[in-house]
Amino acid sequence: MHDAPLDRFYSIIPAGGVGSRLWPLSRADAPKFLHDLTGSGQTLLKDTWDRLAPLAGEQRIMVVTGRAHRAAVEAQLPALADENIVLESEPRDSTAAIGLAAAILHRREPNVIIGSFAADHVISGEALFRSAVEQAVAAAEAGYIVTIGITPTEPAVGFGYIECGDALDVPGGEHVEAVHSFVEKPDLATARRYLADGKHLWNAGMFIARADVLLDELARTKPDLHAGLVELAAAWDDAATRGPAVDRIWPKLEKIAIDYSIAEPAAAAGRLAVVRGHFQWDDVGDFASLAKLNTAGRSGELAILGENARVLSDASSGIVVSRAKRVISLIGVKDIVVVDTPDALLVTTSEHAQRVKAVVDALRLGGSSDVL
């Protein structure tokens, strides 16, 4: 477990996105990555950092986040170097976030291999994670853009899938396959077929590539976006030029997810590889997922999140998130989701957990952004 950091490797943690499906726990000013969702005692962001530090080294992790989160991120990650925090003046989706980090790092270190990992996913099985990243880095060295797909353990309908193609011959990468295609969240019957056929993996949004390869791919698919990012990166490391460049370039960058700008086109062109990850992974996309995570999947149990939670439960199951120091009493409610915060309360069931985002949208439209 004391393996040395991987050669040439640099981690990127895009820490953006509110996590609307976890409202009212996740908020604009307290997004998902700033919460402890597993009872580990620390935030998902810090968990992510701790997972990547042995692979990249603490001096080689770059965090891309919103200006509003700077203080919180720095408080969470005291070892984060000043030159490794990239602040967005406004969110412009994952291509801009990861692409800017890649472009900055490429200027600083032309042969760098970057690996981007979300700040708010839950992973267990550190050795298996390391092994997958090692394979991915080997495939990246060979010129592929690489993703790590998660071996499914159930017919999940809440995740996108990666369909694996032919095995690839990569030095040091024993189990690397081509990505045939990406598929959207399936229905249950399809998910069952995916689980059975052994050719489909969960898309965990992890991307590993040589920075130059990633930028070349972007130059092909989105030349304007690529040009903007390269120009911004050139101005980045000089305090006199960064600010004006951000103001001029950032607001005009195309908003597009990296899945669409890079991953899918690269897959279509045969330049995307996938490594099978056998570690446990969850994107904790909604409260049903959070409940499952915190009851270790045992139905009929009640998960309780929150320091000093005062919860009295009589024949109830599901999840209670307590953030308001109140006594919470549940009687005979099954698969319930109760999220109690000082200014907003959510009551729903696991079955309807995906609909939380619609409520957030309704609150925004209804002028209740004070609680978002």
Added chain:
Amino acid sequence: MHDAPLDRFYSIIPAGGVGSRLWPLSRADAPKFLHDLTGSGQTLLKDTWDRLAPLAGEQRIMVVTGRAHRAAVEAQLPALADENIVLESEPRDSTAAIGLAAAILHRREPNVIIGSFAADHVISGEALFRSAVEQAVAAAEAGYIVTIGITPTEPAVGFGYIECGDALDVPGGEHVEAVHSFVEKPDLATARRYLADGKHLWNAGMFIARADVLLDELARTKPDLHAGLVELAAAWDDAATRGPAVDRIWPKLEKIAIDYSIAEPAAAAGRLAVVRGHFQWDDVGDFASLAKLNTAGRSGELAILGENARVLSDASSGIVVSRAKRVISLIGVKDIVVVDTPDALLVTTSEHAQRVKAVVDALRLGGSSDVL
């Protein structure tokens, strides 16, 4: 509707009891009678006062309540005369409360007819209520202890029942019957039979009698309790003697409901009469009842109680009581009960509403009396 007050009649409102099944809305320091449970804009206590004032006159309504509630009661009832508020140093059940009021009033006015009506029931149909009280007063003049039973409109299992006996010949009381017996809350099959047979009425805990008749009945069944109340009443109207008498006598009085000390023995002896009330009545015993009351019995609807409640509901039904000025969002929860107060939250369903009292007991035993 501008009928004069009834001759010799004096109303008593025992305002005690927390209403544990309505926790955390009802509390020791904010019992059920101090809440607006119907959206009328005023408390149940004030509703009760307004209902009785035309029958007795505002100067002839006596309220028996705990010392802790004096200020709240006086604030609710500005017309309540000083000599008409009886403060209990501690709760000693309904015989002591109503018996003391009867004994005090009997000393002041030997031929008074008293009528006791709970402070926290919901009634609509004022004219039908007046008509029933008029009949009851006529029967009381004739020497009966009288109760008003409610004509059932459904096979309710949450109420006790009165079984009617033979018709009684009472001057001015056209539809007065003897009470055959009292029966406890029935199961559904029994309740259906009661509804069908036309001989069973809901026991609404209303008692009307000449004060001397009521006290004589108590002297027969509970002579010690009677003696204590008469002694206390004798000391009551003198500021110098009241305090010491209360300290000496009140804590030793037997705690017993008037149903057991007076009503059942009087029924057994043929001295209890019943008048059929055709007005709508509910004791609002739990949140299921409260939900029903506030949706006018329409299932599939969501009742919202609370001034300035901010509730967003998506395909939910049941009841939300909002006392904490928070945004409350419900998604896809059916027959739900959500009671949101600053220091305690309850989530249950109509089906389990009766079990709220057990939770209150558990909180007390568990040392959480701060929220009771």
